[in-house]
Every structure is written in structure tokens, then in C-alpha cells.
Amino acid sequence: MSVLGWRALLVFALLAALPLVPGMSRYYLLLAFDALLFGAIAMSLDLLMGYTGLVSFGHAAFYGLGAYATAILMERGVQSVWACVGFAVVVVGLYALVVSYFATARRGIYFALLTLIFAEVVYTFFRYTQTFGGSDGIQGLPDATVLPGLVIDTPTRKYYLVLAYLLIAYAICRVVVASHFGRVLVAIRENEDRARFLGYNVPRYKMGACMISALLTGVGGAIYPMRSAFATPDLMLWTESGEFIISVMIGGLGTLVGPIIGGAFFTILRDKVSSIVDWYFIVIGGVLIVIVLFMPRGLLGLRRIFSRRAAA
Amino acid sequence: MDYVLTVLLPQLLHGLVFGAALGLLALGLTVIFGLLGVMNFAHGELYMLGAYAGIAVIGVAHSFWVALIAAPILVGLVAAVTEMTTLRPIYRREPLYGLILTFGLALVFREGARQIWGGDMRRVLPPFTGSTPLLGMTYPNYRLFLLAASSLILFALWLFFTRTRAGVVVRAAVQDAEMLDGLGVDVRRVFTLTFAASGALAALAGLLLAPIFTVYPQMGVEMILLAFIVVILGGMGSMGGSVVAAFIIGVAQSLFSLWMNPQRVAIAIFGIMIVVLIVRPRGLFGREGVLE
Amino acid sequence: MILEVDAVSKRFGALTALNRVGFAVDEGQIFSVIGPNGAGKSTLFNVVSGLFAPDAGRVRFRGVDITGLPPERVNRLGLAKTFQITNIFPEISVLDNVRVAAQSRTPESGRLASLWRRPDVDGVACALLETFGLGARRDAHARDLSHGEQRYLEICVALATDPRLLLLDEPTAGMTPGETRDATALVRKVVLERGLTLLLIEHDMSVVMGISDRVAVLHFGEKIAEGTPEAIRSDPRVIEAYLGGGDD
Numbered sequence: 089m090s091v092l093g094w095r096a097l098l099v100f101a102l103l104a105a106l107p108l109v110p111g112m113s114r115y116y117l118l119l120a121f122d123a124l125l126f127g128a129i130a131m132s133l134d135l136l137m138g139y140t141g142l143v144s145f146g147h148a149a150f151y152g153l154g155a156y157a158t159a160i161l162m163e164r165g166v167q168s169v170w171a172c173v174g175f176a177v178v179v180v181g182l183y184a185l186v187v188s189y190f191a192t193a194r195r196g197i198y199f200a201l202l203t204l205i206f207a208e209v210v211y212t213f214f215r216y217t218q219t220f221g222g223s224d225g226i227q228g229l230p231d232a233t234v235l236p237g238l239v240i241d242t243p244t245r246k247y248y249l250v251l252a253y254l255l256i257a258y259a260i261c262r263v264v265v266a267s268h269f270g271r272v273l274v275a276i277r278e279n280e281d282r283a284r285f286l287g288y289n290v291p292r293y294k295m296g297a298c299m300i301s302a303l304l305t306g307v308g309g310a311i312y313p314m315r316s317a318f319a320t321p322d323l324m325l326w327t328e329s330g331e332f333i334i335s336v337m338i339g340g341l342g343t344l345v346g347p348i349i350g351g352a353f354f355t356i357l358r359d360k361v362s363s364i365v366d367w368y369f370i371v372i373g374g375v376l377i378v379i380v381l382f383m384p385r386g387l388l389g390l391r392r393i394f395s396r397r398a399a400a
Numbered sequence: 401m402d403y404v405l406t407v408l409l410p411q412l413l414h415g416l417v418f419g420a421a422l423g424l425l426a427l428g429l430t431v432i433f434g435l436l437g438v439m440n441f442a443h444g445e446l447y448m449l450g451a452y453a454g455i456a457v458i459g460v461a462h463s464f465w466v467a468l469i470a471a472p473i474l475v476g477l478v479a480a481v482t483e484m485t486t487l488r489p490i491y492r493r494e495p496l497y498g499l500i501l502t503f504g505l506a507l508v509f510r511e512g513a514r515q516i517w518g519g520d521m522r523r524v525l526p527p528f529t530g531s532t533p534l535l536g537m538t539y540p541n542y543r544l545f546l547l548a549a550s551s552l553i554l555f556a557l558w559l560f561f562t563r564t565r566a567g568v569v570v571r572a573a574v575q576d577a578e579m580l581d582g583l584g585v586d587v588r589r590v591f592t593l594t595f596a597a598s599g600a601l602a603a604l605a606g607l608l609l610a611p612i613f614t615v616y617p618q619m620g621v622e623m624i625l626l627a628f629i630v631v632i633l634g635g636m637g638s639m640g641g642s643v644v645a646a647f648i649i650g651v652a653q654s655l656f657s658l659w660m661n662p663q664r665v666a667i668a669i670f671g672i673m674i675v676v677l678i679v680r681p682r683g684l685f686g687r688e689g690v691l692e
Numbered sequence: 693m694i695l696e697v698d699a700v701s702k703r704f705g706a707l708t709a710l711n712r713v714g715f716a717v718d719e720g721q722i723f724s725v726i727g728p729n730g731a732g733k734s735t736l737f738n739v740v741s742g743l744f745a746p747d748a749g750r751v752r753f754r755g756v757d758i759t760g761l762p763p764e765r766v767n768r769l770g771l772a773k774t775f776q777i778t779n780i781f782p783e784i785s786v787l788d789n790v791r792v793a794a795q796s797r798t799p800e801s802g803r804l805a806s807l808w809r810r811p812d813v814d815g816v817a818c819a820l821l822e823t824f825g826l827g828a829r830r831d832a833h834a835r836d837l838s839h840g841e842q843r844y845l846e847i848c849v850a851l852a853t854d855p856r857l858l859l860l861d862e863p864t865a866g867m868t869p870g871e872t873r874d875a876t877a878l879v880r881k882v883v884l885e886r887g888l889t890l891l892l893i894e895h896d897m898s899v900v901m902g903i904s905d906r907v908a909v910l911h912f913g914e915k916i917a918e919g920t921p922e923a924i925r926s927d928p929r930v931i932e933a934y935l936g937g938g939d940d
Contacts, residue, residue: 143496145503190674193681197439197495198636201628208625209670216663268795268806275792278781285741286853287767287796296807326621330503337500367515373507380501381489 092259100255107244117243119359121250121315125308127351128254130335131261131344132304137333138342139265140297141277142196146187146203147332149210150302152324153180154309156214159226159319169232169240169249173310180306181299183210188298192291195280199294204326215321225320232314246315253311254348257304261344264300273297277342331358334372337379340386350386409537411654417543417612419650420550424605425623426630426642427557428598434574434637435594438487438498443602443627444620445509449475450603451610451619452517455524464527471607472600479599483592491591506620514617526611546608553604554643561639570594574639626653629673635686645684648672694719694857694889695740695771700749702735709735711913712749717857717891717906722883724892724900726924727910728934733893734776736910737861740891741773742766754856767796772855776862776893778842782835786826786845789834790817793852813852820848823882839866840875847879857889864899872896876903897934901925909933 092100106112106120129151136142157176166172191202214220221227231241240249264270272293275283284290313319322328331354339350354372361368379386425447432440453474457467482505490497526542534544561567569585606619613619630649634641652672656665676684695717702710709732717723725733739746745760752758758766781789794813800806821827824844829837834845843863850858863879864872880903883890894900900907901921908918911933917924924930 141494141496143499145499190677193677197433197499198632200496200499201439201632205625205629205632205670205673209667212663212666216661263808267808267810268798268800271788271792271795271810272806274784274788275781278783279779282775282779282781282849283792284763285767285773286793286849287764287801289764289802300807326625327507330507333500333503367511369507369511370515373504373511376504377486377501377508380497380504381486384493384497 092262096258096262100251103251104248107247114243117247118315119356121243121247122359123352123355124247124250124254124348125312125315126332126335126355127348128250128257129305129308130332130339130347130351130354132257132301132308133332134336134339134342134344134347135261135264135273135301135304136297137336138340138344138347139270139277140273140294141280142192142294142298143200143333144203144298144301145200145326145329145333146205146207147302147305148324148326148328149187149203149207150180150184150305151309151312151328151332152214152319152321153183153210154306155312155319155323156220156226156309157306158232158310158313159229160220162229162232162313163226167230167233169234169314172232172314173307176306176310177303180302180309184299184302184306185295188295188302192294192298204329207324207329208326211321211324211326214324221320223321225318225322226313227318227320229313229317229319231317240314249314250311253308257307258344258348260300260304265344269293269296274342331372334376337376337386343386346386406537407658408655409535410539411658412651413539413543413547415651415654416647417547417550417650418609418654419647420547420554421605421609422623422626422630422650423554423643423646424550424601426627426634426646427554427639428601429627429631430634430637430639430642431570431574432595432598433631434639435570436487436491436498436591437495438491438502439495439628440598441499441502441624442482442505442509443502443598444622444624445506445513446475446479446599446602446620447606447623448513448615448617448620449478449509450606451524451615452513453603454607454610455517455522455615458524464524468604468607472603475603476596476600480592480596482599483595487595488588488591506624510617510620517617519617522615524607524610524615542611546612549608550605553601571639574637626669629669633673633676633683635683638683638685641683641685693717694754695891696750696752697736697740698750698752700736700739700746700751702732702739702744702746708913710739710746713910713913713915714749715908715915715918717889719889720887721905722880722890722892722903724894724904724907725910726894726897726900726907729895730912731895731910732913733895733910734861735913737773737859737891737893740766741771741859767853767855770854770856771859772850772853772857773859774846774850774861774863776865778839778846780834780842780845780849783833785831786821786834786837787814787817787830789845790820790848790852793849794820794854796852797854817852820852824848824878840871843867843875851882851886855888857891858883859891859893861893862895863892864894864896872899879903 107117133144133147136144154176157179158172161172161175187203187206191199215223231239233239240246272283272288276290276293280290335351335354336347338354340346358368361371429440429443432438450471453471454467457470458464486501486505490501528541530541531538532541532544561571569583626649630645631642634645649669653665653669656668660668693716697713697715699712699714700710701712713736725736727733738744740751742761742763742765750757750759753769753771756769758769791813794816795801795811798811798813800809800811818827821830824847826841826844829841837845847863864875867875876899892900904921907921907924909916909924909930916929916933917927
């Protein structure tokens, strides 16, 4: 646990106490589920965007494939969380291997475009394949079980499921960014050519980062149908990938914690704004433009710049 | 033989028509990328705005031809303002910021169009109807016009880029943007004009295709994805490559749809791209060193 | 013989940057390649270090044919290079710059365990920084260093990968004559202490004459002379190249 630090543990303890808040409704617990799930995925994407300097416009495919993995198993009577997550890891892992092989062959923009195009093919495949329910996806899934007798059936249990996922994913990301590997990722972000002259096989490190990020995202996707009881092709839509990117940008590149907050903030913003106005895409697009123009490091990154200036 | 005349040949022509329009779109995308270092995600939305601007002008002037002049100008103005207000501050940053920023612009434009014109499918009537006997079959006049017009514009662009001083400067700058500084050219004006021109081209493609396709706010999304494939296939940064790849994709899409349903076509197009990337990792006309 | 360059040619379009250039560097030598700007010196380094594959000719390093191997492979064989234009990791600390280079040679490198282990290379990294007088600057962002400090950091980063052969591409570029003298002396000292072989590129002849065991002269992509500094200094072709080349 030492990798997390006491502050992170305190925050997780507070989050764990959330269902105990008096008057906490079903609606807010499920909103909290969505917020934490989105945050965890934004954090996984930050491993690529903030640490390696690669922007993936195709994370929705990892997410959606994970969700379909769960849905396909559940439809066939398998309800174990472990089986579903394991299946998602295999499916997403195989797909991510192919994507990252092609997408990391060249740099920058190329990675963004190829991840986008690959994801669009996956979307098209599920959208039009009747075996997987076509545009309706797979609906009406049963509740998942953690152990025989322990069923994820209440909003509180669902919430704890996503919290456990966030905790594990966060711990993995923390360890990775502090490791030998993580240092190389930052070096690649800073100066890819120089990293090669230090003996690092850059495409292989990029592939590694892409795989870790994709698998974490895929597991998040695998959890989603355990809350919603469905998987639809819309989960793989490219706008969904865009929303992950927006979350990272809001929270701050290369901070891990920032994107979690950004993802949670974005989920709540989307929930609230879309219930008031029907042009919330303008709001979201506008927020993104403002962030890129005026605070390219995101909200947390902004704070870091200020504190550095104050210290100087 | 009948099959060739009644099915294959028309479909091949359809493909050329579509490829030419796609070429207009991809060429603008490539030039902007080479010159400004921005892969413009909102390019498909400029294409979409072209069609809607056309509908608006037709509503006032009752003439497709007036719209064909006015719509690109209007969208070009929108593009110029967009470039000056949002893109100009980020040129010196990493190209990824440009991609993210234009993604935000795309969301705003698309939703804006939906708010103004609604989400329904719309149609634009072709300015003339009728068919012409051609090579033993009959082919719609409007599509012939579309092919001629697109090809003419592409030819004019080729002349511009090879025969005029301004064109040669822009083309050289697409290869190496830093050389502009050394020429004593007003870089900011060149960038704004180029972005406006590429927006106007996209709008022109949007309106020209409108009588064949339907007009709706998401119409740019499919096109931008195809255009991205075209740009990668042609070799990023290669202008000629983009046009050639556009025709290849246009014809392939058209011919495949004879034998496959739409989603298989999309996957087959994608398959072409993967095969090309395995054989030629830099695309058909991509060169070592460009963008690396 | 640690490095052997054998009849290497490299063309860029119509321009022949290197034309059948060949020389050999012995273990422990300080070998300099000089020549006016545009003589093909940096291209030579890029071929040796793996950035470009030559169009013809071979490069052998410690008996291994490294012709056309990518930079990461060449580096792992024990060859490190610095760049003429400072090429470091700007937005991370000075210490982190050297750390990421030093950990390249730890047992974790390239293995799965690198995902969770964090090798302790601070001892090596700090010692290197101290040697080059950057110890006090270790927590500064690399981008915030002065030009001279960045040139030193550049060398530290290369040395941290523990090479047998060090390639320095105009290490004193942009330095004042005083700084150049100090830097040259320091580099020489470090190289001797560590028993390294040094291949040095310079366009300023005075820098290399004092420290080199052997000097080769490039001119328009061809080697026009090779020998001891004394022999080079009096070689008429070299004088012609430098005076007639219009350099400086």
C-alpha cells in the first residue's frame, strides 16, 4: 500500500464512506459509479497522453470491447465477475496488440488517426452484426456475482465494485509511472529520438504503454454492463473516445489524479447539462477549446505552473 | 457484357465521381496538415456546413448556381475567422493540440448545425436532370457535371501549385513549413488564406455531393474518417498521393458495394489500408523523413 | 581496433554527403574528425551511430558488423553519442535526464520487471553530475539550464549509458574560447579516467589539436588526410581545404 501514500488512502476511505451518507439516493450512487468509471478510464488514457505523449482517439473500442465481452458471457449464463473480466482482458488484449503494433510504427498524429480508424471498424462491425444485437446491442443482462452468494445487485454493491476497480487501476498506474518503464515513457514524451540513442526500443515501449492503458480501459468496460445490464455499439462511438480525451484535458496531463477528477467532473457535467439543455455538445466542445487555448496542462497542471512560479 | 454495361460501368463512374469529390476534401486536409501542422478534425464539418449553407442560399436566391458560388465563400469566411481566433495561438505547440482543438470545433459546428437546421435528413435537388447516352449506357447528367467540375477544380489546383509563384511557395512550405520565414512572406496571412481556401474546397465538395447524398448534421463524420484513410493511404504530407488515394478509395467503395453490404464495404476499405501499410508503411507516396 | 569505418558512402538525392570514407579507431584513442561546415562530419556520425544506413560500405564496432543497425541496438553494444544541437529531455529535472540514461544498463532494462521495479541509479547519476559541475543544479528543469550547462548535461546523458566508445558532435558548439578550453580539458580528463575511446567531431581545428591522438580531415564528403595532429597541421591539402573552403 505504500505506493499509494496516505493521502490517496484517505480519499479512497472517504469515497468508500459515500454510500453511508444519509439520504444518498439510488440515482446519485449510480451517477457516482459512472463518474468513477469515467475517471478511471481517463486515468488509463493519461498513461498514454500525459506520460508517453500519444493521443488515442480509439479508446472507446477498448472500452466497448470490454463491455461486449461481459455481455456475451452473461448472455450465455456466465455471471462471474472474474470470468467476465478475464475474458475482457483476453479479447481487448488481442485487439490492442494489433492496434498498437500498427499505430506505434510511426509517431504523433499517425497514432491518433490509426487508433481512430481501427476503433471505427470495431464499431461498424458490432453495429451491423446481428449476432451481437446490431444497433440495439445486448440488453437485459443478469446481475454479476463476485462469489457464490455474493451478487452485485444493489447500487451500493455496484458502487463498491467500481471503487475496487479504481483502487486497483490507480495502484497499477502509480507503480508503472514510478518504475523503470515509466521513466522511459516520460523520456519518449520529452524526446523520442534521444531515447533511442540511450538504447531504448521506442516502439516497444509505446506498445507496452498502449497495452496497459487498453487493458485497464477494457476492464472498466467489462464492469459497465454489471451496472447497466447492457452493452451497445454506442459505447464504441468515436465521440466517446473524444470524451475520454476531454476528461484528461480537463483534469491535467500527466498527473493521474487530475484525469480521475476530470472524468468525474465531466460525467456530472454531462448529466446535469444534458438534462437542462439539448445542446450540451456545444458546451463540451467549447470547454475543450477553452482548455486547449488557455490552460493546455489542464486544471491540475495549471496549479503546478503557478506553484512553480511562486517558488522561483 | 450486359453486366458490364448496366452494372459495372455505371458503378465505376459513380466511384470516379465520389473519388473526385473526396479528393477535394483530402487535398485540403493534406495542405493544412503540411502547412499549419494541424490535422483538422473539423474538416468534415466544413464539408457539412457547405451543404447547409448551400441549402440556405438556395432558399433565398432559388438558384443552385448562386449557391455553388456563395456557399464556399461563406464557409471560407467561417474558416478564416476560426483560424484567426482558435488555431493561430497554438501553431507553436505540439500537433496533438491541434487535433484535440479541432475535435472540439467539430463538436461545436455539428451541434450548431443541428440547432439551426434540425437533425432531419434533407435533400438538395440537382440543378438539372436527365441522362446522357454514354459508352452504350445512359448516365445521369448531374453526375457527369459533378465529375467534370471536380476534375476541373483538381486540375486548376494542380496548375496553381505548379505554375504560379504563390502555389509553388505554398507547396514548398507544405514540405518544409520553416522555409516560409526566410522568404519574407506574411506567414499569418498565408495560413489564414490557406485555411479559408481549404474550408471553401470542403464546402464546395459538400454542396456538389448534396444532390446525390442526403444532408444531415453528422454527414461530415463519415467523410472525415474516409478522408483520414485517404491521407494515410496516400502518404501523409503528399498532395498528389492524397488525390490518387481518393480516387482509389472512391472506386473501391463503389465497386465493393456491388457485392457487399455497407459495413463489409467499410471493413474492406479498412483492409486495403492495412495491407498498404504492411507493404508500404509510409503510404503509397509517403517519403522518408516527412513528419518524422 | 574498436571502430572500423570501411569505405562508407551516403547520398541524399543528388548530394553525396560521404564518399568512400574509411578510418579505424584504436581502443583508448582520442580520434578527431575535422572539416569545414558541410563536410559530412555529422552525417558520418549518424551513419556510425545508426540513424542512417549507409548506401555502401561497412561499419564494425568491437568486431561486430553494426552497419544499418538502429540507434538503440548500436547504443546497447556500447556506443553513445551526443548531438551538435543540444538534445536532452527538456521538461524533466537534470537528475531525471541522467537517471533515465543510467537505468538503460540495469538488469531490469527491457524485461517485464521494469514495469514495477525502479532501479536505484542515483549514485551513478549524481557522481556524473558532480564531475561536470552540475551537482547543484540536479533538481532544475533541464530546459532552464544555461547553454553551457546543457552541453555538459548532454555529455552526462551519453556517459550514463556506460559506453566503451563516446561520440561527441561539436561538444563546445556555442561556447566562448575560455569555456571551450575548460570543456575540452574536462572531457579529456573524464575519458582518460574511464579508459574510454573518444571519437570527436569539430570544425574548429584548434580544439582538437591539443587532445587528439589522431585526426582525420573531411572535405566535401571525402577524407583528404589522416594522421597525427602535427602531420595534419602541416598537410598542404588540409590548409587548402580550410583556407580555400571559405570557412570562418
